[in-house]
Amino acid sequence: MSIxxxxxxxxxxxxxxxxxxxxxxxxxxxxxxxGPSGGGKxxxxxxxxxxxxxxxxTVRINGKDxxxxxxxxxxxxxxFQHYAAFKHLSVYRNVAFGLEIRKRPKAEIRERVxxxxxxxxxxxxxxxxxxxxxxxxxxxxxxARALAVEPSVLLLDEPFGALDAKVRKELRDWLxxxxxxVHVTTIFVTHDQEEALEVADELVVINQGRIEQVGTPADxxxxxxxxxxxxxxxxxxxxxxxxxxxxxxxxxxxxxPGATPAEVAGLQRVGFEVRVTLDAAGEEPWAQLxxxxxxxxxxxxGQRVWIRVVP
Amino acid sequence: xxxxRSARLVQRAIALLYVxxxxxxxIVVVTWKTFSPGPAAxxxxxxxxxxxxxxxxxxxxxxxxVALNTVFGVGLALLITRYRxxxxxxxxxxxxxxxxxxxxxxxxxxxxxxxxxxGWFGKGLxxxxxxxxxxxxxxxxxxxxxxFPLVLREVVPVLAEEGIEQEQAARVLGASALQRFLRITxxxxxxxxxxxxxxxxxxxxxxxGAVLVVSGNVSGENQTQTVPLLVGERVQQLEPxxxxxxxxxxxxxxxxxxxxxxxxxxxxRAGAVLADPVxxxxxxxxxxxxxxxxxxxxxxxxxxxxxxxDRGGLR
Numbered sequence: 254m255s256i257x258x259x260x261x262x263x264x265x266x267x268x269x270x271x272x273x274x275x276x277x278x279x280x281x282x283x284x285x286x287x288g289p290s291g292g293g294k295x296x297x298x299x300x301x302x303x304x305x306x307x308x309x310x311t312v313r314i315n316g317k318d319x320x321x322x323x324x325x326x327x328x329x330x331x332x333f334q335h336y337a338a339f340k341h342l343s344v345y346r347n348v349a350f351g352l353e354i355r356k357r358p359k360a361e362i363r364e365r366v367x368x369x370x371x372x373x374x375x376x377x378x379x380x381x382x383x384x385x386x387x388x389x390x391x392x393x394x395x396x397a398r399a400l401a402v403e404p405s406v407l408l409l410d411e412p413f414g415a416l417d418a419k420v421r422k423e424l425r426d427w428l429x430x431x432x433x434x435v436h437v438t439t440i441f442v443t444h445d446q447e448e449a450l451e452v453a454d455e456l457v458v459i460n461q462g463r464i465e466q467v468g469t470p471a472d473x474x475x476x477x478x479x480x481x482x483x484x485x486x487x488x489x490x491x492x493x494x495x496x497x498x499x500x501x502x503x504x505x506x507x508x509x510p511g512a513t514p515a516e517v518a519g520l521q522r523v524g525f526e527v528r529v530t531l532d533a534a535g536e537e538p539w540a541q542l543x544x545x546x547x548x549x550x551x552x553x554x555g556q557r558v559w560i561r562v563v564p
Numbered sequence: 565x566x567x568x569r570s571a572r573l574v575q576r577a578i579a580l581l582y583v584x585x586x587x588x589x590x591i592v593v594v595t596w597k598t599f600s601p602g603p604a605a606x607x608x609x610x611x612x613x614x615x616x617x618x619x620x621x622x623x624x625x626x627x628x629x630v631a632l633n634t635v636f637g638v639g640l641a642l643l644i645t646r647y648r649x650x651x652x653x654x655x656x657x658x659x660x661x662x663x664x665x666x667x668x669x670x671x672x673x674x675x676x677x678x679x680x681x682x683g684w685f686g687k688g689l690x691x692x693x694x695x696x697x698x699x700x701x702x703x704x705x706x707x708x709x710x711x712f713p714l715v716l717r718e719v720v721p722v723l724a725e726e727g728i729e730q731e732q733a734a735r736v737l738g739a740s741a742l743q744r745f746l747r748i749t750x751x752x753x754x755x756x757x758x759x760x761x762x763x764x765x766x767x768x769x770x771x772x773g774a775v776l777v778v779s780g781n782v783s784g785e786n787q788t789q790t791v792p793l794l795v796g797e798r799v800q801q802l803e804p805x806x807x808x809x810x811x812x813x814x815x816x817x818x819x820x821x822x823x824x825x826x827x828x829x830x831x832x833r834a835g836a837v838l839a840d841p842v843x844x845x846x847x848x849x850x851x852x853x854x855x856x857x858x859x860x861x862x863x864x865x866x867x868x869x870x871x872x873x874d875r876g877g878l879r
Contacts, residue, residue, distance in 0.1 A: 302736060303736070304732055304735075304736070323735075324732075324735050324736045325735050325736070325737075325738045325739060325740060326738070327736075328738075329736060330736070331732075331733065331736040333729050333732075333733060335729060337729035337730050337732065337733035338730075339730055339733070339734070339748060340730070340752070341751040341752070341754075350734065350737050350739075350747075351737035351738055354734075354737060354738045354739050354743060355738060395733075398733075398737070399736075399737075402737060402738065
């Protein structure tokens, strides 16, 4: 079920949240809307879901104009950052909610809810209240609830944003596997570039209400369209006026043609990596080496070295 | 340790003494005065034609006021918390006004507006055959006015705290406005609403000042005398039977409050999990032994059970 967004404009007072945005999301893909906070990505997701109305532009879901269709008739699934669990209903009733609204037969609801609960590994918690679940479990329940109505598109708004790092990582892997099985067209919003690179089939980088670049994670990482995209997707450093990735900066201890002379200004060990701060012709680039590389070179502060960018 | 303990005991004693003198002593006196003249006096006091009519009037007014306050209190609470519009804060402040205005003033204001002789609307309504002042509609109006903020002020904080996400989630799942209200909003505010209704009911049953002014305190035919007014009259005329009526008023109010507190207590205990810091915080819950087991099970399954994921079911 493809989604087409054309010339969307959205303002909140004088603040322009989305400025003439066009986007086509391919059927069955897992697409990440990635960008800094306040960049407009959540607003775009909410417009697709019908929770916000655009000031101009159209949304087409599956070929049909959905711009003025209210959310309750768009048949989308929406997962909120803070779960939006129905606190007074059991896990079972939460997941059954959309089906009960659609007045499906009781037996069918029971079968489908249990199927979904086992899909998200919560079958043994069916009778619990959401308060009795951990954050990660609550978000899986929210996902099952959204999937229950067989949505044409699944929208996730910073789904792992409220979880701690470890649970976050687990759920991220789990979402990727789930999507590989379920294949529902999915769009998720995140400000975490690692999450987007790891999970998504396609990345949409959004900043200041505009789309900066669309492409596969590898494309966007390797061939960023501009300095903003490059800077947002990973660490960068400046050498001879150009932005490069610190892990693409090679440090040599012998003079080599094409390499720039520099002096080691500092060494900082962070886990498995060593950050080498350099002093090169008025610039202060830094290189990211592994601990092994750093030790093999025998680097020390004040040492004369040569640097070059790995092609 | 010992001195802190005795300090706490002194604090407790002072609090108990204060509440005792303020609340308990008058209630005990009323109860004693009610039953000391004997059962025959009790029955006479509450079964006269005047008393029975007063009970009926008080019940009618209280039920009508509570119904109006419930509907408009919830409606206004939703308006104030869910929408941003010019004048929202003014509306919120105006809604609190009845609590800070003396009921007598409220009654007088209503007479000025609806009075049959020279009221702003009252004269026209009187000519059209509708009487507000010195009849039931005016008494309901006055009672509703003085008890209006009670439901509203209970419901607003709950709605504000819970936010709008649950309703949005229900909306995306296909629920209509009515379905969202009945299935999501109402359960969220249920306990606050119940408490607001009880406060409103207690206030309505006991209202004296505003009702005194607008009712004219008429007894006999076309009686507009409610129970509190009748109690007042009997006290002033040094007639017997005031304590018995007052006792019944107190009894009804206390019973309702106790009933609701019992309910509230139960739902609080059910909701206690929510307040439990370990269970409420996802991070801590994951670290807590009992929960760690469930989380590990789930994440292990993520790795192992992919084959078990039903392909057919979701398409």
